[in-house]
Amino acid sequence: MSALFSSSEILETIRMVQVENLDIRTVTLGISLRDCATSDLKETCRRVYDKITRTAERLVPVVEEVESRFGIPIVNKRIAVTPMALVGEPSGAEDYVPLAEALDRAARTVGVNFIGGFSALVHKGFTSGDRALMRSLPRALATTERVCASVNVGTTKAGLNMDAVRDLGHIIKETALLTADQGGIGCAKLVVFCNAPEDNPFMAGAFHGVGEAECAVNVGVSGPGVVLAAVRQHPEADLGTIATVIKNTAFKITRMGELVAREVSRRLGVPFGIVDLSLAPTTAQGDSVAEILEALGLERCGACGTTAALALLNDAVKKGGAMASSYVGGLSGAFIPVSEDAGMIRAVKEGALTLEKLEAMTAVCSVGLDMFAVPGDTPPEVISALIADEAAIGMINKKTTAVRVIPAPGKKAGDMVEFGGLLGRAPVMPVNTFSPAAFVARGGRIPAPLLALSN
């Protein structure tokens, strides 16, 4: 072979794609809708639909061309837009469901499976638009199929808006009830953030932040299967060596993301934003973050040692990935969604992984308590308190955390909820039943931590 190509490298690439499920998880086109805001909601909806369908018209065909040319599967094409609370606000409308419907129609027209940005940033307080959006969330999530929503309730700089946290307990319960016939699937499309990133390409938490350009191409890589295969090849290696193996693998995965991001960006004529280094699992056997932890030597994910193993994995992925891309951003860490990872599902079903351990794990990785189901009769204040705990971890550790919880209607601990497709299936986890009601009812704002005083 010529010096530029080595047979072993070529075959390694082929094996990673064919055998180990290497793919690009998502190409997400960020679009600013700030110029769509008007004083009339109907007109705003029309502009929103027109701008998205015009800007993203070529997204799907271009991504498919790149996929075929490079021979690397690109699983999802998605769109992220400006937080809609900002776009709807000048209209003075009380109900933003029509805006969600406009996003849904636009997503259908351009052929993307999810559109993110039905969002509000309320970490310090609410504006009228934020309140209208939050009020509309349950119905918006129940009546649309492709719209994803998020609410940022805290930052390290601002503290935690506990009024928003309190309200979200009720909003999440109501969303579950309105989508009860599908296991409460509406909640799978709602992320509650602390320190939300403005350039995250992954759903359901993607939105196009206010500091972003007019448009940007952001790419999320995948590859738990590739890391798992690499770890399994070194059953005897010490943990320093394993960290290096993971770094090397993460480098290669991220290079594919960088290549795809640059090529899609060039062909669309839209600036390249970031590559998100996250290890995103799927329910396919072997494409699991939990199984990587088990390959490191734990009998089951959730055993003592899980947090340490995850810390090693998460850090090594970042170190390898950071070398491979010129712009890294988004969430960039290992994802541990329960319903979307076969190993996580098994660990919960076998009693190895509890909610408390899951929370500990989120302190050392991206992104939070993700895609887990709790009993349908869990009171709203318990949901709020779960969110507060997770947001506090993010606030104090200067990292992104998020909660995507499904209080599965009619289900009790130990039952299964089926969402189907990418969202997978979740075993219902028991929740601590002692009441946080009085704490949540206090409301107000948890002050920003001392860490925020960094100037």
Place this chain on the structure above:
Amino acid sequence: MEEKDGRAIVTVIGQDRVGIIAGVAGVLAENNVNILDISQTVLQEFFAMIMVVDLKESRVGFHELQTLLAAAGEKLGVEVRLQHADVFRYMHRI
């Protein structure tokens, strides 16, 4: 081809048998695609052949050539892929 650098990689993976190289090379020749380099190895129990090809003078587009090669592979009982060379360069080198 639209690229200035028209290099692509053809990989052939499957059970070894008579006529694989001839079959694949035949499709390339018919379409005026030059083979720059060729190597053969064994991947686990499978036969693997790798060709570096130049598509600058190709008579057909990338996608059409992919389809023709895949069809030839099907006749031979092997998997034939055509991928842009950047994939392999980018993954392993900065």
